[in-house]
């Protein structure tokens with residue numbers, strides 16, 4: 479009888495520790511994932527010359543938006559100011575310019 483109870487207790491302890499381990503593992507995975515999502519991404523701004531189509535990229539600057547005429551960046555071919563054509567994060571094919579702006583505004 480005592481042996482049976484001991485076995486039951488051991489079984490229960492085993493189940494309990496497995497559950498705790500599982501919860502702990504899940505939590506640590508979630509904790510590991512979070513900073514990755516919130517980590518500072520460096521968006522790239524793609525500039526295109528409206529007259530000759532020359533394209534160049536640079537790091538995203540605060541205030542950049544698609545359609546902005548960047549008076550500070552001149553086209554090396556024809557000397558005209560370049561227009562922000564796209565804003566994206568390296569490694570991601572999808573353009574997320576709108577999402578980025580919403581996020582940045584929310585932070586303030």
Ligand SMILES: [Zn+2]
Pocket residue numbers: 527528529530531532553554555556557558
């Ligand atoms: Zn040009």
